[in-house]
Amino acid sequence: MNVLLIEDEVLAVQQLTKLLEEIGPHIRIIGQTDGIESSVEWLKSHAMPDLILMDIELSDGQSFEIFNRVDVPCPVIFTTSYDEYAIRAFQVNSVDYLLKPIKPADLARALTKYERFNRQGAFPMNLSQLLGELQRQNQPQEYRTRFLVKQGQRLLPIDVERIAYFCTEDGLTVFLTREGMKHVVDYTLEELEAMLNPKVFFRATRQFILSIDSVGAIHTHFNGKLKLHLTPASDKEVFVSRERVNAFKDWLGR
Incomplete structure (x- = not known):
């Protein structure tokens, strides 16, 4: 065909x-x-x-x-x-x-x-x-609006608007809030991709899903990559691969 x-x-x-x-x-x-x-x-x-x-x-x-x-x-x-x-x-x-x-x-x-x-x-x-x-x-897509996380002996609802980014850490999936609080969620990044509004969240790497407000400075890197500085800061370096750069820029609204 x-x-x-x-x-x-x-x-x-x-x-x-x-x-x-x-x-x-x-x-x-x-x-x-x-x-x-x-x-x-x-x-x-x-x-x-x-x-x-x-x-x-x-x-x-x-x-x-x-x-x-x-x-x-x-x-x-x-x-x-x-x-x-x-x-x-x-x-x-x-x-x-x-x-x-x-x-x-x-x-x-x-x-x-x-x-x-x-x-x-x-x-x-x-x-x-x-x-x-x-x-x-044309039924409107419903995206996740909050996550219920465990904090000590309590269960705490966290609105998605407060989440800066999701990442994998020591075999777990965690997210950081804008205030820098870290919480574990019982989902893989692949599962989270389907739950999150793609206008707000982007799978930048295999280890990170970023909210648009978490992206701080963006620097060009060798081999066509981009190096990102996140807010709150991550203890891991975050690079957008050359293959994902155009999609990343389009997501940011170029």
Whole structure:
């Protein structure tokens, strides 16, 4: 299956590429564009892909304009952070409509739907089914708001807003509050990643999940790494690997 990615967010391109690679070796990304003009040019100068994964909000406008500029006979899976475009999306040759952040299971299901429709030779537009799926996908994500920790003989609730960062220490997972108090939690960092709001917390290394307010000074380091100084200070050096630098900068809001 030859796939064209039309997406202007670097992190989204990286995520989609990774997800497609994980889904199967039969999927090959043959191109990637980031705007209306570049997409129209690509579609006019290349053989049509089997499928397009297309973001709706691009750097130079809404991707629906592409269909006014060039014939796109192949099916499309739309991706976007907003559900207001659903009806218009299905006025073109759409297979599915995925809300960001895209879940691996949702992408896999959309590709399975494409393959089923492709075998049948038709791509039906079931709007009522789509809107029902959108309603399910658009349920607000609930993130952890507090942790119950043991302090001596007492149990103490700690609001997430007070947590500076989580880290592993001597086989345990602990967090430090902004006041510098350390507490043990019965979760792995992997489990915590799913519980915490990704706009506020970032898995900087294998040993650290940081809140955005805990990041103090940032220094460039050799081999493209970044060295972080945390607040409260950590007794361990914290480096962001070269592979994670772009994601880290995007999280900080560059």
